[in-house]
Amino acid sequence: MKLNISKTKVISFTRKTNLLIYDYKLFQTSIARTDSVKDLGVFIDAKLYFHDQVNYIFSQCAKLLGLVRNITYNFSSLDCMFSLYTTLVRSKLEYASVVWNSITSTDANKLERIQQRFAALCFKRFFPKVHYNYSLALEELKLHTLCTRRHRLDALFLIQVYFGSKFCPSALEIVGLRVPARYIRDFALFNVCSLFKNCPSARCAAAANVVCREVDVFGARNVLPKQILNTV
Structure with a gap:
């Protein structure tokens, strides 16, 4: 089996500032060095902060949540919206979370905003007379915070x-x-x-x-x- 040099990358996992860089070669051709790679759908950066993974998930889920909001505009069933959210959005928010759950609190709060938007959308449509509060929304919708679910998935x-x-x-x-x-x-x-x-x-x-x-x-x-x- 021949390796495709254009698809082969070198990455060094370390948080040191002074990194020893060696020029790896394959068939007398230098292999390109990178700071982030995608493996089985997970972006892994050299310092294992997983910022790229969080940004990717947030971008994808924000688009999917917008899709759910648009296609459910005339829905009268909260259960249908909940099913769409858990199937399309939350499944992506939790994909391979055991790998990247060492993220910072800033990144964790960023991902939590996706569920906050969904909870606010549900309250606006189905509980218009109730003052929105995220903690109250979680209790009413029988949801856990994404951080809690990631720890339970661990x-x-x-x-x-x-x-x-x-x-x-x-x-x-x-x-x-x-x-x-x-x-x-x-x-x-x-x-x-x-x-x-x-x-x-x-x-x-x-x-x-x-x-x-x-x-x-x-x-x-x-x-x-x-x-x-x-x-x-």
Whole structure:
């Protein structure tokens, strides 16, 4: 199999200011260096801030939300609008979020604005006499903030890895099960070595420990995703 040099890029993942740059070559041709690559629909930048990913998601979802607003102008059913939002918009907002959920609070707030616009649209059409408030809208529409859902998706991913539903050996190497020496009512189920406390698996473990206090993760497997994502 021959590699296409025009589609081959070099990227160095580091946050150092003084970067050692080496001229990599393929068939005596230098490979172009880049600061951001797209892999399986996710933009990954050299410093792993995921700004490009957030900007891309925001742009795409803003357009889709505008489409939903236009095609539902004469809709009288809130359920139809909700289905369109969750299917077309929120699915993109959460695509591969386990990979890029280390985003800054500024980027997280930027993505949250998409759901805020949807909530405001629903209140304007179906609750015109009620003063709009985002927290009230979430309660009325039975929605969670996108940040909360991303953390629960982190937890769900790790739990599914431990149950064998997803394949991720690196997570199993870093995250272990914590078995207390005696019975206690509140304890963390997952334990991470201090050497890996800043890795994505540690973030997933922290989220899973919170979820395990609210949901019986050893119950029926077929309803587990719904229980984790819908529990307040």
